[in-house]
Amino acid sequence: MIVLAALGAALVVTTALASAAGGGTAKPNPGLASLAKIKHIVVIYEENHSFDNLYGGWEGVNGLSKATNAAKQVNQSGTAFTCLLQLDVNLTAPAPLSNSCTDTTVATAFSSHFVNGIFTVDAFIPATATTCPAPGAFASNGFLNGTALAGGCTRDIVHRYYQEQYQIDNGKMDRYVTGSDAAGLAMGMYTTSSLPIYKYLHSSAAPKYAIEDNFFQGAFGGSFLNHQWLIAAAAPVWANAVNDGGSNDLHSVVDGNGMPNNYALYASPLGANVKDQQLTASCSPGAGRAATPAFATCGDYAVNIAQPWYQPY
Numbered sequence: 001m002i003v004l005a006a007l008g009a010a011l012v013v014t015t016a017l018a019s020a021a022g023g024g025t026a027k028p029n030p031g032l033a034s035l036a037k038i039k040h041i042v043v044i045y046e047e048n049h050s051f052d053n054l055y056g057g058w059e060g061v062n063g064l065s066k067a068t069n070a071a072k073q074v075n076q077s078g079t080a081f082t083c084l085l086q087l088d089v090n091l092t093a094p095a096p097l098s099n100s101c102t103d104t105t106v107a108t109a110f111s112s113h114f115v116n117g118i119f120t121v122d123a124f125i126p127a128t129a130t131t132c133p134a135p136g137a138f139a140s141n142g143f144l145n146g147t148a149l150a151g152g153c154t155r156d157i158v159h160r161y162y163q164e165q166y167q168i169d170n171g172k173m174d175r176y177v178t179g180s181d182a183a184g185l186a187m188g189m190y191t192t193s194s195l196p197i198y199k200y201l202h203s204s205a206a207p208k209y210a211i212e213d214n215f216f217q218g219a220f221g222g223s224f225l226n227h228q229w230l231i232a233a234a235a236p237v238w239a240n241a242v243n244d245g246g247s248n249d250l251h252s253v254v255d256g257n258g259m260p261n262n263y264a265l266y267a268s269p270l271g272a273n274v275k276d277q278q279l280t281a282s283c284s285p286g287a288g289r290a291a292t293p294a295f296a297t298c299g300d301y302a303v304n305i306a307q308p309w310y311q312p313y
Contacts, residue, residue, distance in 0.1 A: 045230060047223045048159060051213060053189050058198070061213040064118060064189065071117050073177040073187065076266055079105045083112035084177060084184030085265060088142045088155045090125050091185065096145070097124070106265060114184055121188035127152040157182040160276065161221035161303035162252065162260045162296070168220075178265045224305045238279055241300040245286025250279045250306075253289050258296050278306040 050056075056063030072080050083101035086092050093099045097113035125131055131143050132151035142155035158181040167179040167186075176186040192198055201209050218229030228236050242248045252260045253275040255268045260276040268274045270290055283298035285291060292298045 043230070045227070047226075048157075051215070054192050055211060055213070056189055057191060057193065058211065061211060063213060067118065069172070069174070071187075072174065073116055074174045075105050076178055081105055081116040081177065083110070084114040084116055084119070084187055085110050086112055086114060086184045087182055087264060088125075088185055089139075089144045090129070090131060090142060090154070112184070114187075116187075118187050118189055120191055121154060121185075122152065122190050125152050125154060129153075154185060154188070155182055157185055159222040160260075161219075161225065161280070162254055162258055162276075164220045166257060166259050179259065179263070180265075181261075181263050183264050219303070221303055222305065224307070225303050228302075235301040235303060236306075238300045238302050238306070241279060243282050243284070243286050243300075245288045249282075249286055249289075250277050251275070251282040251285065251289075251300075252277045252280060252304075253285065254281050254292065254296050255290070256293055258293060276304075278302055278304050 051061075052063050052067060055061060056067070073084070074080050081103055082105060083103040085103070090096060091113070093111050093113045099111040099113065101112045101115050103110050103112065125145070128150060129145045129152045130148050130150050131145050132149040132153035133139070133143060134149055137143075137148070140155065142153065158179075163179050167173075167176040169175045177184055180186045200206055217226050218233070219225045219235065225235060228234065238250065241250065243251065253270070253273060254260045255270040255274055257269070259266060259268055260274050260281075262268050262272070262274065273290060275289075279299075280301045280303050281292040281296055281298050282289070282300075283292065
């Protein structure tokens with residue numbers, strides 16, 4: 001982004017000099033000559049991880065060392081958890097991990113190996129752990145170590161449009177556990193200083209680099225919508241979207257908290273009547289659907305994955 005800003009400034013200055021010279025020849029700008037050597041700009045758009053999850057422990061970054069109050073997650077009523085409920089089969093207690101914490105802040109008490117705070121995933125599921133699915137295999141809470149392929153995979157973790165707004169909680173960042181289908185896994189991070197990229201960038205022959213620790217995604221939620229914003233800076237609109245409340249109506253239905261789903265630690269006031277679908281909630285919901293709260297985005301915007309899972313897309 002700094003390069004683009006410098007290029008813009010250089011173009012403005014060059015134009016001004018040419019005008020002032022009354023048609024004379026402007027002096028060549030050495031900066032433009034350097035930029036002309038760039039043949040390709042490659043954008044690597046990483047997905048499904050927060051900055052702190054991967055890079056929060058690197059030196060000098062705005063990362064985990066500054067995650068103060070946000071490290072303490074609260075339940076649906078706003079009370080801080082004592083422990084982190086874990087659903088991944090490799091993080092549950094009393095097996096395979098021991099009980100070391102009991103939480104009574106929710107209606108159904110639970111035991112856990114983890115207190116309410118940040119924890120290191122790879123201390124429990126290292127890269128060598130055989131927890132990754134074989135092609136075509138699926139298990140909602142992951143595969144127990146020793147039963148799958150190597151790679152240190154965890155269960156999946158939700159990253160969708162309305163859920164993230166609930167999780168952010170007006171900037172308090174304290175409802176990521178409550179608003180997640182993976183519960184306490186949302187507080188996990190990785191020690192990435194052992195990765196080849198870290199070792200390379202910190203070697204004696206490494207180039208200078210910048211790490212965008214204050215970079216924010218373009219839109220709430222997951223990869224699908226953020227890909228749209230990366231290219232078009234806009235959310236796609238589903239033309240002529242069905243809005244009759246029937247089975248072909250792809251609009252979400254959110255409750256008074258802005259949530260479209262129920263999870264282990266979140267019980268929607270609408271019960272099973274919420275719908276977590278491809279489109280935003282309707283501004284005028286069809287028959288049998290609850291009214292959309294005034295604060296929630298409504299319309300025919302495709303905000304969650306709205307393409308086939310298999311090629312051709």
